[in-house]
Amino acid sequence: MGEFDLIARYFKRPVRQAVLGVGDDCALMQPRPGTQMAISSDMLVSGRHFFADVNPRTLGHKSLAVNLSDLAACGARPLAFTLALSLPEVNEPWLAAFAEGLLALADAHGCELIGGDTTAGPLNICITVFGEVPVVNGRSQALLRSGAQAGDDIYVSGTLGDARLALNTLLGQIDLPPELLATARARLETPAPRVALGQALCGVATAAIDVSDGLLGDLGHILECSGMGACIEADTAIKLVASYPDSKRATGQFDLKISTEQWRSLALAGGDDYELLFTAPSAQRAAVAQAGQDSLTPVTRIGQIRAECGLQLVDSQGQTLPNHYASFDHFA
Amino acid sequence: MGEFDLIARYFKRPVRQAVLGVGDDCALMQPRPGTQMAISSDMLVSGRHFFADVNPRTLGHKSLAVNLSDLAACGARPLAFTLALSLPEVNEPWLAAFAEGLLALADAHGCELIGGDTTAGPLNICITVFGEVPVVNGRSQALLRSGAQAGDDIYVSGTLGDARLALNTLLGQIDLPPELLATARARLETPAPRVALGQALCGVATAAIDVSDGLLGDLGHILECSGMGACIEADTAIKLVASYPDSKRATGQFDLKISTEQWRSLALAGGDDYELLFTAPSAQRAAVAQAGQDSLTPVTRIGQIRAECGLQLVDSQGQTLPNHYASFDHFA
Numbered sequence: 001m002g003e004f005d006l007i008a009r010y011f012k013r014p015v016r017q018a019v020l021g022v023g024d025d026c027a028l029m030q031p032r033p034g035t036q037m038a039i040s041s042d043m044l045v046s047g048r049h050f051f052a053d054v055n056p057r058t059l060g061h062k063s064l065a066v067n068l069s070d071l072a073a074c075g076a077r078p079l080a081f082t083l084a085l086s087l088p089e090v091n092e093p094w095l096a097a098f099a100e101g102l103l104a105l106a107d108a109h110g111c112e113l114i115g116g117d118t119t120a121g122p123l124n125i126c127i128t129v130f131g132e133v134p135v136v137n138g139r140s141q142a143l144l145r146s147g148a149q150a151g152d153d154i155y156v157s158g159t160l161g162d163a164r165l166a167l168n169t170l171l172g173q174i175d176l177p178p179e180l181l182a183t184a185r186a187r188l189e190t191p192a193p194r195v196a197l198g199q200a201l202c203g204v205a206t207a208a209i210d211v212s213d214g215l216l217g218d219l220g221h222i223l224e225c226s227g228m229g230a231c232i233e234a235d236t237a238i239k240l241v242a243s244y245p246d247s248k249r250a251t252g253q254f255d256l257k258i259s260t261e262q263w264r265s266l267a268l269a270g271g272d273d274y275e276l277l278f279t280a281p282s283a284q285r286a287a288v289a290q291a292g293q294d295s296l297t298p299v300t301r302i303g304q305i306r307a308e309c310g311l312q313l314v315d316s317q318g319q320t321l322p323n324h325y326a327s328f329d330h331f332a
Numbered sequence: 333m334g335e336f337d338l339i340a341r342y343f344k345r346p347v348r349q350a351v352l353g354v355g356d357d358c359a360l361m362q363p364r365p366g367t368q369m370a371i372s373s374d375m376l377v378s379g380r381h382f383f384a385d386v387n388p389r390t391l392g393h394k395s396l397a398v399n400l401s402d403l404a405a406c407g408a409r410p411l412a413f414t415l416a417l418s419l420p421e422v423n424e425p426w427l428a429a430f431a432e433g434l435l436a437l438a439d440a441h442g443c444e445l446i447g448g449d450t451t452a453g454p455l456n457i458c459i460t461v462f463g464e465v466p467v468v469n470g471r472s473q474a475l476l477r478s479g480a481q482a483g484d485d486i487y488v489s490g491t492l493g494d495a496r497l498a499l500n501t502l503l504g505q506i507d508l509p510p511e512l513l514a515t516a517r518a519r520l521e522t523p524a525p526r527v528a529l530g531q532a533l534c535g536v537a538t539a540a541i542d543v544s545d546g547l548l549g550d551l552g553h554i555l556e557c558s559g560m561g562a563c564i565e566a567d568t569a570i571k572l573v574a575s576y577p578d579s580k581r582a583t584g585q586f587d588l589k590i591s592t593e594q595w596r597s598l599a600l601a602g603g604d605d606y607e608l609l610f611t612a613p614s615a616q617r618a619a620v621a622q623a624g625q626d627s628l629t630p631v632t633r634i635g636q637i638r639a640e641c642g643l644q645l646v647d648s649q650g651q652t653l654p655n656h657y658a659s660f661d662h663f664a
Contacts, residue, residue, distance in 0.1 A: 002661045019368060023557070024477050025405035025541060026370035028465065031363050036351055038358035039446065041460060043416035045453030073357035084375035084458045090663045114371065117458075120662045121377030126416045126449075126458035128373060133360065145356050209357060225355070329334045330452045331422050 001090050003118055010099040011083065011113060018080050018114045027114035029080060031132065036140055037079075038131040040070035046123035048330075051170070056094045058189040059125075060101030065193045066212065067129035068109055069274040072198035073210040075143040076131030078111035086121035109195055134202070143201060143208035143278070148226035150307035152206055152279040155288060155299045157197055160215060161241035161263070163188040164270030176256065180243045187242070191274035197299070200291035201278060208278035214269035216311065216325050218277055223311065226279075232303035235316040237267040240300060268313075269325035279305055333422050335450055342431040343415065343445060350412050350446045359446035361412060363464065368472055369411075370463040372402035378455035380662075383502070388426045390521040391457075392433030397525045398544065399461035400441055401606040404530035405542040407475040408463030410443035418453035441527055466534070475533060475540035475610070480558035482639035484538055484611040487620060487631045489529055492547060493573040493595070495520040496602030508588065512575045519574070523606035528627035533610060536619045540610035546601035548643065548657050550609055555643065558611075564635035567648040569599040572632060600645075601657035611637055 001009070007022065015021035019028035031037050044063050046052045064081065071078050083102070087095075106113060111129065133142045166184035169176040176184065194210075201208060207226055209218045215237065223230055238244055243256070244263055258266075280288050285301075292299040306312075313321040333341070339354065347353035351360040363369050376395050378384045396413065403410050415434070419427075438445060443461065465474045498516035501508040508516065526542075533540060539558055541550045547569065555562055570576055575588070576595055590598075612620050617633075624631040638644075645653040 001663065003663050004661070006663065019472065020474070020476070025402040026372040026408060026463070026474070028368045028370055028406075028472065028474055030368045030467070033365060036360045036362045037369070038360055039414060039460075039462075040358040041414040041416045041448050041458070043418055043449045043451050043453075043456070043458060045418050045451055045456075048451060048453050070357040074360075076358060082371060082373040082460055084373045084460075086375055086377050086456060087663075116373050117375045118662065119375050119377055119380060121375075121380050121456065122454040124375070124377075124418060124453065124456045124458075126373070126375060126456075128371075128414055128416075128460040130371075131358070135362070140351065140360065142352070142358070142360055144352070329336070330450065331333065331335050331338060331419075 001092065006090060006095065007118060010095050013113060015112050015114055017112060021112065021114045029130065034135050036133045036135055036142065038071055038074045038076035038133050038142060039128065040067055041126065041128040042066050042070065043124065043126040052123065054189065056097040057101035060098040061105050061190045063125045063127055064102050064105050065191045066274060067127045068111065068193035068195055069210040071129055071131035072193050072195045073143065073208050073276060074131065074133060075141060075198045075202040076133045077199060078109045078195060079130045079132055080112045080114045081127050081129040083113060083116035084126040085116065085118045086124040087118065088123055141202040143198065143205055145207055145209050145222045145225035148207040148222050148228050148279040148305045149281065150228060150305055152281055152305040153285065153301050154230060154232065154279050154303040154305060155301050156211065156215065156240065156277050157194050157275045157297050157299050159187065159240050159242040160237060160273050160275065161266030161270040162243055163191065163272035164266050165243055174258065184243055188272060193274055194276045194297055196295035197276055197291060197297040200295045204284050204287045204291055205278040205280045208276055211273040211275045211277050212271060214271040214325065215277060216268045219311065222279065229306040229308045229310045230303055231306060231312040231314060234264050234268060234313045234321055236300065236302045238263045241267050265325060333424065338422060338427065339450060342427050345445060347444050347446055349444060353444065353446045361462065366467050368465045368467055368474065370403055370406045370408035370465050370474060371460065372399055373458065373460040374398050374402065375456065375458040384455065386521065388429040389433035392430040393437050393522045395457045395459055396434050396437045397523050398606060399459045400443065400525035400527055401542040403461055403463035404525050404527045405475065405540050405608060406463065406465060407473060407530045407534040408465045409531060410441045410527060411462045411464055412444050412446045413459050413461040415445060415448035416458040417448065417450045418456040419450065420455055473534040475530065475537055477539055477541050477554050477557035480539040480554050480560050480611040480637045481613065482560060482637055483614065484637040485614055485617065485633050486562060486564065486635040486637060487610050487612065487633050488543065488547065488572065489526050489608045489629050489631050491519065491572050491574040492569060492605050492607065493598030493602040494575055495523065495604035496598050497575055506590065516575055520604060525606055526608045526629055529608055529623060529629040532623035532627045536616050536623055537610040537612045540608055543605040543607045543609050544603065546603040546657065547609060548600045548655065551643065554611065561638040561640045561642045562635055563638060563644040563646060566596050566600060566645045566653055568632065568634050570595045573599050597657060
């Protein structure tokens with residue numbers, strides 16, 4: 001099978017929102033008047049972002065999910081994406097499963113494949129995603145990292161740390177019972193981008209980012225862009241790890257031989273969570289709760305923005321904890 | 333140097349056309365009313381699209397050039413691009429040179445870097461480029477592959493085959509004198525995307541594509557999309573190889589020990605040319621010549637579109653030649 005047959009068989013589909021899709025030198029889109037286009041690119045590399053032998057269906061899902069998560073963090077509605085794919089070989093069952101996982105998530109979000117590239121080389125997946133953000137009275141409704149204000153509440157959606165727990169288990173560093181591993185592994189391999197929540201937070205949240213490198217590291221980007229500091233309740237965050245015994249989400253009680261310190265590290269710096277971390281004025285608490293309900297997404301208040309620079313971590317008694325949680329860095 | 337310092341140092345620049353550039357979850361663009369956005373992605377892999385030890389400055393140039401060439405083939409005006417980069421290591425001199433080559437070409441075309449991704453991994457460069465296409469009276473002015481009509485002339489811009497000649501020389505398959513290698517190598521490493529010509533051809537050309545996989549292979553896409561056939565004058569195409577002794581472009585006369593058959597193969601199936609291949613009605617010959625002049629780009633008529641399917645090659649005496657020229661295919 002050659003390059004063009006491969007594209008035609010697995011990746012060429014009719015477009016509805018775009019003017020022109022796969023099959024010419026460029027795709028064509030005509031954004032609706034009164035909207036902006038939100039654009040984000042993510043590159044996933046074999047052996048770094050995923051195991052080389054990962055299930056190709058979940059890999060297809062995750063490759064698009066991490067991009068949709070960026071649109072979610074801007075409050076954008078997904079429209080379309082391009083896919084550039086470097087493959088070591090043409091493995092048809094692998095490609096069919098990859099395309100199935102990818103396009104199922106794309107269809108679920110009305111996000112259509114409009115173009116891209118395929119080449120031979122080490123396995124590498126680069127997706128660029130396009131979303132729509134409304135402009136109201138000349139003001140973009142996009143959620144940015146730079147809008148956090150002193151006194152704002154800090155929230156995170158869903159659960160934290162389980163993706164990292166699964167990774168550590170698969171790497172043989174932790175021994176997790178199969179029931180818990182299944183849940184954690186789903187968070188690692190098939191994260192659900194918080195697209196509906198992001199859109200519901202437009203006009204409510206003051207700043208947002210998606211948690212990819214770890215909660216505190218990504219919070220650091222909001223603080224830097226907003227010129228603010230923050231206080232985070234570490235033990236509230238711990239309870240957002242679905243596998244944590246006191247989280248009420250855990251499927252059973254196990255002695256996992258994981259210290260409180262390790263739970264904190266999973267929650268605060270685990271990474272690969274693809275949850276939304278966002279800020280909103282305390283006057284908006286009801287609106288935040290409503291946005292969570294409307295999007296069927298749990299949201300938890302975990303701290304507060306402060307005018308003083310720096311990040312303070314406190315435990316459940318309000319005692320300051322040392323902050324030595326490093327965010328993920330590809331070159332650190 | 334960490335991932336975020338790397339981005340800040342080499343790739344974060346103020347934006348003029350985009351609403352928001354590098355540094356948030358998404359970039360934001362607001363296309364002008366009455367325009368469409370043309371979008372294309374290309375992925376370049378070390379050892380396949382370029383030698384691992386290639387000059388990083390020319391690699392930066394070429395990575396964007398091949399994308400701008402896709403915009404040119406649609407007649408789009410370049411606006412912006414995203415860059416996803418997988419790097420085996422942080423090599424600052426390499427990165428500085430890569431960024432310099434990339435951004436010099438970007439600046440020359442008013443095409444700004446608005447976002448992307450960096451990760452560790454085998455060297456891989458994925459660029460997605462955005463351009464603007466006017467819509468006039470509700471009709472997109474984009475040049476597509478599908479508009480060729482029976483009787484249309486077939487044209488190609490610039491020169492053909494020299495990039496492949498340089499590649500073959502660097503691979504030790506041909507012995508080219510240094511003067512000719514310098515010219516040919518510039519065509520391989522720093523192709524000039526035909527952006528101005530593409531825009532000048534809007535409303536003149538009926539179909540267009542950029543020559544990346546080889547003239548005949550890329551012509552095949554136009555024929556397939558347009559449901560047409562063609563006749564190509566092989567010996568007119570040969571003279572478009574700048575290194576061909578009779579091309580009048582050659583810097584000197586050398587006995588290169590290259591057969592006529594090899595010259596034909598270079599011109600018709602060399603690949604990596606990044607010239608525009610396009611069709612236009614014979615009534616538009618003056619307009620095509622004018623578009624070439626206005627964009628300072630040579631254009632040469634090399635054949636004609638026919639209603640009958642199939643591709644006929646003829647020599648300078650009009651005799652049919654066998655067509656055994658394979659287009660480049662990453663998986664063939």
